[in-house]
Amino acid sequence: MHSYLNTSRPPVYCPGCTHESITAGLDRAMGSLNLPADKTVMxxxxxxxxxxxxxxxxHALHGLHGRALTYATxxxxxDPSLNVIVTMGDGGLGIGGAHVLAxxxxxxxxxxxxxxNFNFGMTGGQCSVTTPADAVAGSEFLNQAEIPVDICGIAESAGATYVxxxxxxxxxxxxxxxxxxxxxxxxxIETLxxxxxxxxxxxxxxxxxxQQMVEDLPPKSGLVARNQRPEYGERYRELCLQNCRYPEPVTVGHQVDFPDYHRQEIAILGSAGMRIVTAGELVCHAGLAAGMNVSMKNDYNITVLRGQSVSEIQISPRKIGYAGSTAPTVVLALSDEGVQQRKKLFATLSPGTFVLKDKSVNIPPCTAEVYEVDFKEWKIAKPDWALAALCFLATKEQAIxxxxxDIALKAQFQGKIYLSALGIADKIRCAMATL
Structure with missing residues (x-):
């Protein structure tokens, strides 16, 4: 049985520190298992x-306080063939407790x-999560206000299979x-x-x-019978083979010629539930179909179902360096919430900017060319206003x-949803024919 200890860097601990005994014990354990050094990571x-x-x-990896288990994972x-051994003090245990549970x-x-060893020994002897309540620690009385953590009990209840x-x-x-x-x-394995x-x-x-402390605590001596189950890595790979079916990537080729196409910036200003992001994706797909470069930037609340929803899209024959909207050529004003989120934008609009707004939406004064429609009168449901606005643009040949x-709709939608989209397109054509 050989030793794995680094003779050029022998262990150096304070005299009497238990870490030295643990170092020797770990070395002896590794030797008894004859672990291949090139397949072992500390x-x-x-x-x-x-x-x-x-x-x-x-092999070794030394990381941030409390995060050792994340690197080990x-x-x-x-590389499932690696033997990964993690060493952590009670300080790291407290700081990285969530990672231990995971x-x-x-x-x-x-x-x-x-x-x-019941304290933050390297930084002054402050109390840790395992410091006994009656101990004298370098952080005054704080440990007296808490109970120490029984990490073995927690690990067992959290699902560890060997404790x-x-x-x-x-x-x-x-x-x-x-x-x-x-x-x-x-x-x-907790060592005191x-x-x-x-x-x-x-x-x-x-x-x-x-030794008395160990005996006074609930015994933990190895396998936890009730927690035995397949090892995570093996189970994960098994489930991947059974369930992961990756769709073929969608490729969009140059299918449409749009002569003398100039760079377009489209701002769609709406609210949650109006499918603004979907409309933005349709515009992007349409631009790709014309052989253009596209970008898209979205803005919506973390609550998702309430608040503004804004998409800013660029379509350009040249490469795009910044995804945000700086000089919109097209603005679709579909809700007051969306307009309020980008109200400063209207002061920058030029007379050549194409603005489409629903009758119910108020926009700040601007010099742009404004078209007002009444989607409600046209019997278009509010969740379909963004798509209807795109149909309006297509009819006017503004940006798309x-x-x-149609290429974008076929790529995004199928079956009944695609037919429903065509129905909205027909409503817009009929309505615009009467304007």
Whole structure:
């Protein structure tokens, strides 16, 4: 059995620190399993536990405080053949608690070793999530107002399939760690230890006290029977094979010639529920069908079903560098909410700008050419106003024509929805014939 320890960078801890015993135990566990060094990764957190990656001759990744499990997850999913071992202190445990819970739920094949020495030893001995309420910590009375976390109990209830707890000085530590590494699933191993640089200066702690603490807590000694289930990575890949059917990418070729096409900026100003984004996508598709470059920028509330909905589209024979609207050539004013969101835009409009507004919508004074329609009188439902406005543009050959729009409609819609869109187009043609 060989050692994985880096002889050019031997472990250096405070005298009496339990981390040294844990380092040796981990090395012995890895040796007993004969792990290939080139297939083993040590992922470490911030703090004294974060030194582990420098002490072993294996691959290593040292990241942000509390985030070690996120990196480990990415590594394991990217290369399932890796043996990924994570070391984390009780400081990182508290800071990255949500990641610990997620790892327990997933059951990805990772081994997490928590080096619990009851304080933030590297930054002054402040209390952590595991500091006993009666301990003296470097953060005054704060730990007296909280109860310490039982991470093993939490891990078990969150779904971890292997949970063990022991003293960092336990003579069987290497066996417990080896069993965790060998386990196919997420393994949590909590080791209780002494921080001689900070914690034990003000709190009585010894090997026998550590062992008594372990015995006083609910026993956690390995497999959690009720949580046993398939390993996440294997299950994920199995489900992908069963369920992932990727559609063929939609390609839009140059199908329509629109002679002397000039760069267009179309601003569609509406509200949630008016299918403004869909209308913007139709305009983009129509532009692509004419062999143009297109861009689209949307603005809508996070509530989705309430508030403004604005789409700004550019169609240009040249490359587009900025997606926002700076000098609109076409404005579709379909709701007061959308207009209010872009009211400053109207002061910049030129006399050549084409503005289409519904009768119910108020717009600020502008010098543009304004067309007013009454979609309600034309018996067009409000969710269809944006599409109706595009049909109006196509009839006027403003930015798009009917051939471009029809190609876009066929690409976006199918069956009854496409026929319904054609019905709206017919209503607009008939209505405009009477203007």
């Amino acid at each position: 992922v470490t957190d911030i703090g004294c536990s974060g030194l582990f990656d420098t002490f072993f001759n294996v 990415g590594l394991k999913l990217a 790892a327990c739920r997933r059951n990805l094949d990772l081994t997490l070793i928590i080096l619990n 063990a707890r022991c003293s960092g000085l336990d003579t069987n530590l290497h066996e417990i760690v080896a069993a965790g590494i060998n386990h196919k699933g997420f393994a949590v 230890g002494m921080c001689t640089g900070r914690y034990t200066k003000k709190n009585r702690l010894s090997p026998s006290v550590l 024509n009917w051939e471009m729009l």
